[in-house]
Amino acid sequence: MSLREAEAPLTTIAAPPAPRTWRGASVQARPTALWQRRRAIRLLVARDLKVRYASSALGYLWSVLEPLLLAGIYWFIFTQVFTRTVGAEPYIVFLLAGLLPWTWFNGAVIDAARALYSEAKLVRSTNVPREVWVVRVVLSKGVEFLLSLPVLFAFGFAYRAPLDWHLVLLVPGAVLMAALVLGIGLLLAPMVVLVRDLERVVRIALRLGFYATPVIFAVSDVPGRLSTVFALNPLAGVIELTRAGFSAEPVQWSHVGVSAIAAVVLLVVGWAVFARLERAVLKEI
C-alpha cells in the first residue's frame, strides 16, 4: 500500500493539511486551527463530564450542591438574620440566578489558569493547538452551568417568580460568559506556567471579586456613584441577562454593553498574550 492522496482513509484521518509555519502565522490563523481541531475539544469535554458525572454516585448533585448551599446560607443571613433591603423578590431565585453564573466563572477561571500546567504531560505529547486546553475548561464548566439551570427553573416556578420571554436572554448571557472566561483563561494559563504563584493571586482575586460582583445584591443597591463602578464589572451584564427572565425589572442594557466590550477586549488581549508566551511555555512545562 502506498500513501497516495487519493486514498480515502488517509485524507480523512490525517491532521489538517495546512503547513505548520510558525513564523508569520497570522492572528486569524489561530482560531481557524482551533476550529479544525474541535473534535479534540469535544473529546476532552466529554471526558471531563464523564469523570464528573459517571465516576461518583452524587455526580449531578455535586455540581449544583455548592451554589444551592451558598444560596441557602445567603438567603438565611439576609432574610432571617438581617432585614433585607437589597436584591429582588423572590430573593432565593435572585440569589441562584447570580450564584450559578458566578460558580461557572469562578470554577472556570481557577481551572483555566492552571489548564496548561496541570495537563503538562498531554500538552507536551500531543500536537493540538494549545488553546484547546483552555477552551476545554471553559466549555466543561459551561456545560455544568447549563445542567444546573433546571434547578433555577424549579425554584423560579416554586417561588412564583415573574417568568417571561426574557428567559431567552440566558443564551446570549452564556455566550458572553464563555467569551469572558476564555479571554481571561487564555491570558492567565501561560502566565501561571511561567510564574507559578500567580495561581494563588488568582484565587484571592476571585474571592474578593465575589463581593465586587452583583451576586447577593443588585448594582442598583450600591449607593451613590459607587454603583457606576460596580456596573463596570464585566460580570454585571452577564448576571443581568441571567436574571432578566426571572424578574419584572427592566433589563439594564448598559451593563450588558460593558460586558460585551470587556469580553471582546479580553479575548483579543488574552489570545495575543497566549500566542506570544506559547513558545516559552512549551519549554517550561
Next chain:
Amino acid sequence: MGSATEPVVSVDGVSVRFHRGRRHRSLRDLLIRGEGGVRRDEFWALRDIGFQIQQGETVGVVGRNGQGKSTLLKLIAGVLLPDRGTVDVRAGVAPLIEITGGFVADLTVRDNIGLTAGLHGMSRAAIAERFDEIVDFSEIESFLDTPYKHLSSGMKVRVAFAVVSRLEQPVILVDEVLAVGDKAFKRKCHARIEEMVAEGRTLFLVSHSDGDLRRFCARGLYLREGRLVGDGPMDEVLMAYADEIRESA
C-alpha cells in the same frame, strides 16, 4: 501530502534556546528583576539547523546525550517551537515520543485508547475499526477496563505504542521507545516499524543502537553540540559518529 518534489519536512535555520536555571520564576523575581532581563544561564540546544526530507525517506538521528536529538524531534512533532527559523511539516505526524504522556491515569485503558487516538486526529470510525487491532497488538485484552494507572510500566508502553503506531499519519517519529519492553515485544515493534516504512511513510528515528539505525534508516543526521555536523547515508554518518566516540574515549 504534496507532490513528489515538495519535501514533507523542511527545517530551515532553526535554533532553540533553553534556560539552564530554575524552572519556574516566582512573582517576587518577576516584580523585582523584571521579566525582560537577559538571563545569563541560557544555552542553545540547536543552532542553525537546516535540512529537507522527502516523503518516504527514512532518517536516523545520531549524537551523544544532550546534543539536541530529542529537541529536534519535538520540533517536528510540533510540541516545541523554534526561537529562530522555521519548521514546516506538510503532513500529519505520529509521534512515538513520550508516548505514555498522553494517557490519563484515572481513565480505563479502553477510554484512554479512544482519547489518545482522538487527540492525535484519528476519527471515531477509524478508532472503532482499529480498536481490536490495537488491543491485539498490545496483548492487553483482559485489562481493557482497568484504570491505566494500575498497569505495569511495560504494559503502559505496549498500549501507547499500539495506539500511536496505528495512527495513519504519513510521518512517524520514534524516540528511544524501542529501548523499553521485553524482547518479544521489541521484535513486534520492529516488525511494525518495518511495515510502516514499507507502506512508504517517512520515518524519523532517534536511537543509540547502530543496529536499529542501519536496519531502518537510509539517511543519517548527526548532531553535535546542537549543530548539524553530518547529513548523508547512514553508514557514513555512523562512521563519523564512531570517530567522535573514539576521540572522546
